[in-house]
Amino acid sequence: MADEGVAAPRKRGRPTEAERAQRRDDILDAAVRLFVAGGFSQVTLDDIVAEAHVTKRTIYTYFGDRTEIFLAAVARLRHRTLGWPATGDSLEELAANIAYALHSDEAIGLHRLMITEVHNFPDLAERFYRDGPEAYIQALHDHLPAPDPALAQSVFALLLGEPHRQRLLGLRAAPTRTAAAEHAHRVLRQLGLEAGS
Numbered sequence: 428m429a430d431e432g433v434a435a436p437r438k439r440g441r442p443t444e445a446e447r448a449q450r451r452d453d454i455l456d457a458a459v460r461l462f463v464a465g466g467f468s469q470v471t472l473d474d475i476v477a478e479a480h481v482t483k484r485t486i487y488t489y490f491g492d493r494t495e496i497f498l499a500a501v502a503r504l505r506h507r508t509l510g511w512p513a514t515g516d517s518l519e520e521l522a523a524n525i526a527y528a529l530h531s532d533e534a535i536g537l538h539r540l541m542i543t544e545v546h547n548f549p550d551l552a553e554r555f556y557r558d559g560p561e562a563y564i565q566a567l568h569d570h571l572p573a574p575d576p577a578l579a580q581s582v583f584a585l586l587l588g589e590p591h592r593q594r595l596l597g598l599r600a601a602p603t604r605t606a607a608a609e610h611a612h613r614v615l616r617q618l619g620l621e622a623g624s
Contacts, residue, residue, distance in 0.1 A: 450481070450485070450489070451489050451499075452503075453479055453480075453481075454475065454479045454481060454485070454486065454489060454490070454496070455496065455499060455500045455503055456479075457475055457478035457479035458470070458475045458478070458479070458493075458496045458497070458500060459500050459533060459536065459537065460478065461474055461475060461478055462497060462500075462536075462537075462540050463536035463537070463539070463540060466540065466543060466544065467493070467497060467540055467543075467544045467547075467548065467551075468544060468547055468548075470493065471493075472486055472492070472493060475493070475496065494548075494551055497537075497540075497551065497555075498551075498554055498555070498558060500533075500537060501537060501555055501558050501559050502558055504528060504531075504533060504534055504537070504559075505558065505559060505562050505563070507528065508524050508525055508527075508528035508529075508563070509521070509524070509562070509563075509566050516570070517570070517622065518567070518570040518571065518572075518615065518620060518622075519608075519611060519612060519615055519621070519622055521566060521567065521570050522567070522582065522586055522611035522614060522615060523604070523607050523608040523610075523611040523612075524607075525563050525566075525567070525583070525586050525611070526586045526602070526607040526608075526610050526611045526614075527602060527604055527607035527608075529563070529586070529587060529591065530587075530590060530591060530594050530601055530602050530607065531601050532601055535594045535595060535601075537555075538595060539595060541555050542595075560583065563583055564576075564579050564580055564583045565579070567579040567582050567583055571620070572620070578618065578620075581618060582614060582615070582618060582620070585614040585617065585618070586610070586611060586614055588614075590602070590610065
């Protein structure tokens with residue numbers, strides 16, 4: 428009988444898909460913590476290796492370099508936002524998901540980081556915008572009753588608005604899902620896009 432309190436030996440063989448996904452999330456969580464605390468240029472792959480308790484080979488296998496890790500964190504946030512709870516969300520559900528996600532501590536940390544580092548890493552800023560805001564605007568556009576790129580941009584801008592600026596400045600706490608849904612509803616009503624209008 429194994430002693431209680433002793434960790435089980437690590438399983439040999441290939442990790443399952445769930446184990447691979449969890450390890451990937453653990454690496455991204457560790458990297459985001461380090462990036463937000465120390466800045467993108469100050470964090471090395473060795474720092475991420477130590478924080479995530481993995482090998483450098485594991486980092487290269489999952490991502491590659493530091494830039495790809497940062498962009499993978501942006502992509503993960505987008506995937507979670509646009510894929511929750513289902514791809515068939517209504518415009519109001521999508522808007523609520525975006526409001527909740529982009530006012531979260533993780534998103535605010537990534538946004539602050541990008542603002543700080545934009546002059547040193549302009550290519551990273553372009554990819555951040557394409558993989559982040561531009562993708563959210565496109566998703567909103569795809570959910571509008573009639574195609575209108577300018578309207579999709581307006582919805583996105585209002586979903587962030589002053590609350591997002593206050594979050595960036597540390598003047599407001601992250602919203603609950605209920606508060607984010609209420610904010611999204613107000614935005615859509617203001618633009619004449621609420622359900623049934």
